[in-house]
Amino acid sequence: MRLYSSVIKLTNQYPATLTHLGGQHAHAAFLDIVRAVDESLSQRLHDLNGRKPFTVSPLMGLPKGFNREARKEREEDRMKNSIAKSEIRLREGWECWLRVTMLDDGLFKSFIDYFMNLTSPPSPLLKGEGSQKGEGSLPRIRLGDAHFMVSEILTTPGSHPWAGYISIEELQKRLDEPAPEKFTFELFTPTSFRLQDKEVATLPTPKLVFGNLAGAWRALTGENNVEAVEKYAEKNLTLGTYKLRTDRLILHSNPQLGSVGRLEFIRTDKTDHFPARALNLLADFAFYSGLGRKTTHGMGMVRRVVQ
Amino acid sequence: MRLYSSVIKLTNQYPATLTHLGGQHAHAAFLDIVRAVDESLSQRLHDLNGRKPFTVSPLMGLPKGFNREARKEREEDRMKNSIAKSEIRLREGWECWLRVTMLDDGLFKSFIDYFMNLTSPPSPLLKGEGSQKGEGSLPRIRLGDAHFMVSEILTTPGSHPWAGYISIEELQKRLDEPAPEKFTFELFTPTSFRLQDKEVATLPTPKLVFGNLAGAWRALTGENNVEAVEKYAEKNLTLGTYKLRTDRLILHSNPQLGSVGRLEFIRTDKTDHFPARALNLLADFAFYSGLGRKTTHGMGMVRRVVQ
Incomplete structure (x- = not known):
């Protein structure tokens, strides 16, 4: 059994406002992906009590100072609560990323299958273009009101600081x-x-x-x-x-x-x-x-x- | 009884190297000041077990990046221990400050008397000039190898963010x-x-x-x-x-x-x-x-x- 950490590189398609960077939308998007490939697995994950075999990050990699403009407007409105503070205006074309970890081979297979099925030609992975969902369409992810194009998925160790995989056996070698x-x-x-x-x-x-x-x-x-x-x-x-x-x-x-x-x-x-x-x-x-x-x-x- | 916090403004007189900013030299300088006015008080402070009725700060207010030059030289020497890292090169004319607090009226009186005695004319306080210690000389403080001229002593609340005084009775009013x-x-x-x-x-x-x-x-x-x-x-x-x-x-x-x-x-x-x-x-x-x-x-x- 292996553990996986995948970085999903995203490009924002239209100007959009997110109310937060939190992983709530990313969480929903991840479960949607799993559901599209394996509905019963998605249901099992949803019903699972205790620690789930995956993690989902907030939206990462936005330019520094990205919400300066929005913050200025908000200050003029004299809105000072922390929820207003977290509003984010995404520009078209901005690149960012999500990171998911999967502590289960079947889960990772469903996740990767989803993108493989959407992509034509299937190699190079996830570089395909198209306009319809299904064979030949462009992989997309929606987070709240924001629509992102998936440009790349990185899982190979070394391909990204937050990507990688390891087997449980390899982790257990630490005990020696x-x-x-x-x-x-x-x-x-x-x-x-x-x-x-x-x-x-x-x-x-x-x-x-x-x-x-x-x-x-x-x-x-x-x-x-x-x-x-x-x-x-x-x-x-x-x-x-x-x-x-x-x-x-x-x-x-x-x-x-x-x-x-x-x-x-x-x-x-x-x-x-x-x-x-x-x-x-x-x-x-x-x-x-x-x-x-x-x-x-x-x-x-x-x-x-x-x- | 009052508690006092005094800020001593200093100007460095000659180029000098300090091995650290720590309060060890400032501590010695403070006890020297008290000893010069009241030797028995200084001895009592020295011999006191437990919490002493004063505090002394490290040397404060140096320009940001002040030790960049020295650090570069040290990196060339490949010296990397934290003691070497803390070596500080002070330029002539640099202004900085020390802060002392005194939880004792007699101690504060000795402290202020020291500077008053050194200063002529006594008003404006500590603005006098001269070259000899004693009546008419310029107040000076030595910290390790560095010699500083005392330009001002601030104790009035509001005169400096770290200056002020308060009576114990006033503190006790917090209980009401x-x-x-x-x-x-x-x-x-x-x-x-x-x-x-x-x-x-x-x-x-x-x-x-x-x-x-x-x-x-x-x-x-x-x-x-x-x-x-x-x-x-x-x-x-x-x-x-x-x-x-x-x-x-x-x-x-x-x-x-x-x-x-x-x-x-x-x-x-x-x-x-x-x-x-x-x-x-x-x-x-x-x-x-x-x-x-x-x-x-x-x-x-x-x-x-x-x-």
Whole structure:
């Protein structure tokens, strides 16, 4: 079994306004794609309780300062709530991207089949042109009121910083490798954690980070090391350097607070044994599983940084 | 009794190299000043166990990018440790400042007397010129190998963002005011906390922040509310938005890691009673007491931000 991370490159077709960058529209678009190929799989994903075997990013790669103009207009309107702040005016021809991860071979096959079926000639992949849906049509994705042309889908490791695939067996090899002294993470989209008392934590503590990843690993493989990992992380990891700030993603009109930035965990326990090696596996797994809450809606897009 | 925060404006007299911005030299210069006026007070400050009734900042206000040239040379030398990185080349005529807070009327009197005695004519304060120490000489401060002329000392509230004074009675009036829902702090120099197990924490949690301030208040007034404040803060404050990163100050050749940036604590308990009002007092007290470890050497220079 493999885990996949695909980057979908998009070009905006018409001027459009999005009320947010959040992954809510992208989430719906992803489920539509799966439904078009395999309706029962889409239904199973929808009905699944607990951690789902995919993640979807917000709309990424927009030009810096893209909403300066809109912000100025809004300031004139003296509208100051965070939802208004997140309104985005997309220009025709703007290029951006989405990223989806799929922790399931069948899911990835459906996803890729969808674009293959739409594309003629099928090679080079997704470069076909046309005007009708079906054989020969141009792959398109709609997010809210915005219509995008799909120009490319990247999954090969190295083709894009957020693309790649890995087998579960390869991840499990981390258990045979000595554990590193440091684990560094980049939190790329707002990341937060649901606590047992239903409160939300925005500080990525060792216990929350690795406990959450261990939960995702359990959902995927059935291996339940959550408690051991949490205990080890809480006792043996300390926060090193960090640069973190809160940021918001708007999901279904609600601002969701989370942490973005970079942080480093230092292992104070110098013995090299199972739980430490499990952290090494989980740190690499994070690229595919995402971290924390609402990873199917754009939150918790993270990666390990190896320095 | 009043608490004082004075900003000492400095002009560098000769080209010089400082190995760090840390408050170690400024700390020594401050004690020298006190010793020159009141040797026994200086000795008492030196011998005092626990929280001292003053804080001293690192050298502040240097031009941005001031050490770019030096850094380039060092990169050519391929020296990459953090101590080398902190070497600073000061040009002649550069203006900068130090900030000291004094939680004691006698201490402030000694401090101001020192400069008054050096200055002739005594008014306008500290604008006198001369070449000899003593009556008529120019106030000077030496930090390591760097020699500075003192151009001005600001203590009046409003004269500088880091200057001011307040009486303890005025702070105590916070206990008669309704407690706010939010407390926002700006950590201006690296801030960290000594934990009971001798470890150092760089994350400003509600318990650490207000517990530390309550300890400083106890050292000043003898009122011991530390435990009640810690309990209240831990239970009833939650982290809101934040923008924090670790930074280092070099003290006695050792890099000291701490947090800088801005953070907001939100009060989840909506009842307005004593412990919440005590937080309001402590949040204003932080400007004078500093926060956390090594506040006499430049760490933990913080202020409350009222939005």
